[in-house]
Amino acid sequence: xxxxxxxxxxxxxxxxxxxxxxxxxxxxxxxxxxxxxxxxxxxxxxxxxxxxxxxxxxxxxxxxxxxxxxxxxxxxxxxxxxxxxxxxxxxxxxxxxxxxxxxxxxxxxxxxxxxxxxxxxxxxxxxxxxxxxxxxxxxxxxxxxxxxxxxxxxxxxxxxxxxxxxxxxxxxxxxxxxxxxxxxxxxxxxxxxxxxxxxxxxxxxxxxxxxxxxxxxxxxxxxxxxxxxxxxxxxxxxxxxxxxxxxxxxxxxxxxxxxxxxxxxxxxxxxxxxxxxxxxxxxxxxxxxxxxxxxxxxxxxxxxxxxxxxxxxxxxxxxxxxxxxxxxxxxxxxxxxxxxxxxxxxxxxxxxxxxxxxxxxxxxxxxxxxxxxxxxxxxxxxxxx
Amino acid sequence: xxxxxxxxxxxxxxxxxxxxxxxxxxxxxxxxxxxxxxxxxxxxxxxxxxxxxxxxxxxxxxxxxxxxxxxxxxxxxxxxxxxxxxxxxxxxxxxxxxxxxxxxxxxxxxxxxxxxxxxxxxxxxxxxxxxxxxxxxxxxxxxxxxxxxxxxxxxxxxxxxxxxxxxxxxxxxxxxxxxxxxxxxxxxxxxxxxxxxxxxxxxxxxxxxxxxxxxxxxxxxxxxxxxxxxxxxxxxxxxxxxxxxxxxxxxxxxxxxxxxxxxxxxxxxxxxxxxxxxxxxxxxxxxxxxxxxxxxxxxxxxxxxxxxxxxxxxxxxxxxxxxxxxxxxxxxxxxxxxxxxxxxxxxxxxxxxxxxxxxxxxxxxxxxxxxxxxxxxxxxxxxxx
Numbered sequence: 024x025x026x027x028x029x030x031x032x033x034x035x036x037x038x039x040x041x042x043x044x045x046x047x048x049x050x051x052x053x054x055x056x057x058x059x060x061x062x063x064x065x066x067x068x069x070x071x072x073x074x075x076x077x078x079x080x081x082x083x084x085x086x087x088x089x090x091x092x093x094x095x096x097x098x099x100x101x102x103x104x105x106x107x108x109x110x111x112x113x114x115x116x117x118x119x120x121x122x123x124x125x126x127x128x129x130x131x132x133x134x135x136x137x138x139x140x141x142x143x144x145x146x147x148x149x150x151x152x153x154x155x156x157x158x159x160x161x162x163x164x165x166x167x168x169x170x171x172x173x174x175x176x177x178x179x180x181x182x183x184x185x186x187x188x189x190x191x192x193x194x195x196x197x198x199x200x201x202x203x204x205x206x207x208x209x210x211x212x213x214x215x216x217x218x219x220x221x222x223x224x225x226x227x228x229x230x231x232x233x234x235x236x237x238x239x240x241x242x243x244x245x246x247x248x249x250x251x252x253x254x255x256x257x258x259x260x261x262x263x264x265x266x267x268x269x270x271x272x273x274x275x276x277x278x279x280x281x282x283x284x285x286x287x288x289x290x291x292x293x294x295x296x297x298x299x300x301x302x303x304x305x306x307x308x309x310x311x312x313x314x315x316x317x318x319x320x321x322x323x324x325x326x327x328x329x330x331x332x333x334x335x336x337x338x339x340x341x342x343x344x345x346x347x348x349x350x351x352x353x354x355x356x357x358x359x360x361x362x363x364x365x366x367x368x369x370x371x372x373x374x375x376x377x378x379x380x381x382x383x384x385x386x387x388x389x390x391x392x393x394x395x396x397x398x399x400x401x402x403x404x405x406x407x408x
Numbered sequence: 409x410x411x412x413x414x415x416x417x418x419x420x421x422x423x424x425x426x427x428x429x430x431x432x433x434x435x436x437x438x439x440x441x442x443x444x445x446x447x448x449x450x451x452x453x454x455x456x457x458x459x460x461x462x463x464x465x466x467x468x469x470x471x472x473x474x475x476x477x478x479x480x481x482x483x484x485x486x487x488x489x490x491x492x493x494x495x496x497x498x499x500x501x502x503x504x505x506x507x508x509x510x511x512x513x514x515x516x517x518x519x520x521x522x523x524x525x526x527x528x529x530x531x532x533x534x535x536x537x538x539x540x541x542x543x544x545x546x547x548x549x550x551x552x553x554x555x556x557x558x559x560x561x562x563x564x565x566x567x568x569x570x571x572x573x574x575x576x577x578x579x580x581x582x583x584x585x586x587x588x589x590x591x592x593x594x595x596x597x598x599x600x601x602x603x604x605x606x607x608x609x610x611x612x613x614x615x616x617x618x619x620x621x622x623x624x625x626x627x628x629x630x631x632x633x634x635x636x637x638x639x640x641x642x643x644x645x646x647x648x649x650x651x652x653x654x655x656x657x658x659x660x661x662x663x664x665x666x667x668x669x670x671x672x673x674x675x676x677x678x679x680x681x682x683x684x685x686x687x688x689x690x691x692x693x694x695x696x697x698x699x700x701x702x703x704x705x706x707x708x709x710x711x712x713x714x715x716x717x718x719x720x721x722x723x724x725x726x727x728x729x730x731x732x733x734x735x736x737x738x739x740x741x742x743x744x745x746x747x748x749x750x751x752x753x754x755x756x757x758x759x760x761x762x763x764x765x766x767x768x769x770x771x772x773x774x775x776x777x778x779x780x781x782x783x784x785x786x787x788x789x790x791x792x793x
Contacts, residue, residue: 046751079748156672210737236741238749239733285670285682287541288694297670300685300692307685307692309673 034062035105035128036089040232041065041080044124045244048076058127096233099207101132104228110137115251121276123247126230130206133226140197140226144174145318146253146274148246148267149183149260154292157260160284161186162193164257167311169196173318174225176201176252178245179218181211183259183267192220199252202229203245204237246270255280255318257308261295268295271305280317281305339384342367346375347384355390419447420490420513421474425617426450426465429509430629433461443512481618484592486517489613495522500636506661508632511615515591518611525582525611529559530703531638531659533631533652534568534645539677542645545669546571547578549642552696554581558703559610561586561637563630564599568644568652577605584637587614588630589622631655640665640703642693646680653680656690665702666690727752731760732769737784740775 209215250273286293299305362372594600635658671678684690
């Protein structure tokens with residue numbers, strides 16, 4: 024889909040390049056002149072703006088070529104989503120009302136529609152230096168949230184973020200990756216495959232222009248987008264000074280519920296979660312049902328509305344799915360062990376595994392069963408292993 | 409200390425033998441006639457009482473020999489503590505006000521004074537089938553609570569109860585063991601040494617008469633005494649239907665704080681604790697300071713705020729930090745660009761970058777500046793992800 028860029032689209036694309044939205048002087052100029060005029064003044068080196076402290080941005084504005092940025096981004100399959108567009112989630116406008124600031128525009132990649140995807144969405148964030156417990160729980164919770172046809176929004180980092188995205192993808196759910204770098208830059212690099220997978224069924228987005236490197240201050244302002252796109256934020260693991268707590272703060276500011284997963288008090292990675300519950304009124308959640316109860320309209324905890332794309336697992340029975348969850352990704356394991364993991368008697372498991380094999384989900388080797396290559400992206404099914 | 413038993417003391421000793429305090433008809437008789445008259449009527453087989461449904465107790469009352477019970481208990485170093493005695497904790501009278509019922513008397517062993525010992529006391533209870541985490545935490549928390557000159561009150565069960573007493577004894581603290589069996593009966597047997605140690609510096613007590621076996625219904629009514637003797641109750645680990653939750657209920661009924669230690673949501677032994685926090689307004693506690701803050705008079709024991717570890721960035725000036733925020737993680741960028749991003753003039757930036765390099769935060773390459781390898785993690789680990 025290539026849209027002929029209008030003046031305002033070009034201006035907003037340029038503003039993303041020229042300055043960060045947390046640059047108060049730039050925002051003031053945009054508020055005063057509107058995006059198109061503000062951009063044109065910056066671009067032609069308007070001395071009045073220079074005198075208003077925007078001099079450092081004029082050089083960048085002179086170099087900026089939004090048409091080229093847009094063309095390049097669209098060639099990679101991306102699109103620019105601007106305020107007022109059909110695909111602009113109005114939840115982002117709440118940021119202005121909450122005293123932070125909406126992005127000038129979003130650079131969006133992925134096959135889902137952003138408004139549809141975030142219709143029923145939960146943000147799930149946490150520590151990069153997550154523990155095995157945190158990873159396990161983030162994967163599990165995200166999968167269960169997606170199973171209930173909700174979307175998971177997170178930040179693409181190692182640790183909890185990555186596990187949340189993976190958990191969503193495992194069940195064929197929709198996930199929204201909100202990057203601090205450009206939407207076409209895989210940061211961290213180790214997540215480039217994950218981001219590609221997320222884009223297939225969901226969305227990878229950023230307010231930073233294409234090619235932008237990940238920079239420290241961008242992580243912090245990025246967190247407000249994660250908070251804004253969900254109906255609530257779950258903190259899975261967080262050290263006391265973790266960035267996840269900044270996402271929690273943004274969520275509070277937006278008057279949306281902050282949820283925290285408890286953990287052992289002996290784990291510093293749960294300390295931030297406990298502080299949220301003890302001191303900041305966060306809701307303690309222990310399972311996806313707790314989360315959905317919190318973010319759903321009162322009393323409607325279960326209500327199918329927005330559904331993600333059809334996924335191969337959709338046709339499977341509850342039992343078959345449970346069994347599939349217990350099949351290892353690569354290293355084959357004997358039927359009996361899979362049955363035990365799935366909490367199923369071995370005879371039933373044998374029959375079910377044969378069915379799953381016939382449908383191409385699993386394959387048999389001399390040592391037992393493992394996932395079929397086409398379904399290995401389920402390797403994120405880490406919780407089971 | 410041997411006191412010549414008065415009529416009322418003998419009557420109360422006898423009432424402990426004749427019936428349990430949760431026998432509503434017996435309590436009514438005691439309320440109607442007073443303990444002495446009620447006991448004498450029971451003892452002589454009063455037909456009026458028999459007609460009031462107390463017939464089953466008359467046989468027992470005929471056999472009861474409170475003077476012998478008392479003499480035998482006092483020979484083992486014990487004493488009977490009755491309402492009105494100096495050693496009677498008036499907190500027990502709150503039970504009547506809260507719609508449960510105070511014991512007729514307490515059979516007390518141990519070298520501490522019950523009123524002194526429970527002046528500043530916290531109940532700490534939990535599952536018998538505790539996990540290693542629960543045992544570790546109960547021991548630790550009890551030791552720290554006693555280190556702050558508070559007393560720990562618990563039942564004598566295996567698991568959390570035993571660990572709490574042990575933690576108290578380890579630091580030479582005072583602990584109060586509230587048994588469901590007679591105060592001279594070690595139940596469970598494996599805790600006989602523990603009870604003997606507790607009696608040395610603290611107290612072992614029961615409302616059941618000497619020699620009474622532990623019976624199921626006694627455990628439940630015993631829990632109200634644990635709740636009554638502390639200024640609040642900490643549940644360390646509890647399965648969803650654990651007896652510890654009955655102690656929590658008694659604590660709520662007495663309008664005292666219930667506290668719960670969080671744990672992994674994957675542990676069924678923490679599930680009861682999480683239910684208390686989520687659904688019953690219990691206070692999440694993670695350390696002894698949290699507990700003491702809760703049970704201490706307002707403002708007299710404020711728990712220290714949870715702080716993250718010191719970070720290398722902590723010593724940097726605001727300007728240096730802002731600049732550091734603008735330095736890319738991996739791909740080097742020229743000084744001018746970094747200056748623009750940081751909103752700083754390039755000359756200042758050049759000087760600051762050199763300083764940051766000298767302090768090991770950034771490194772220079774032919775293409776510009778980027779974060780030094782040692783700080784590539786901290787960068788996002790700081791207020792980031």
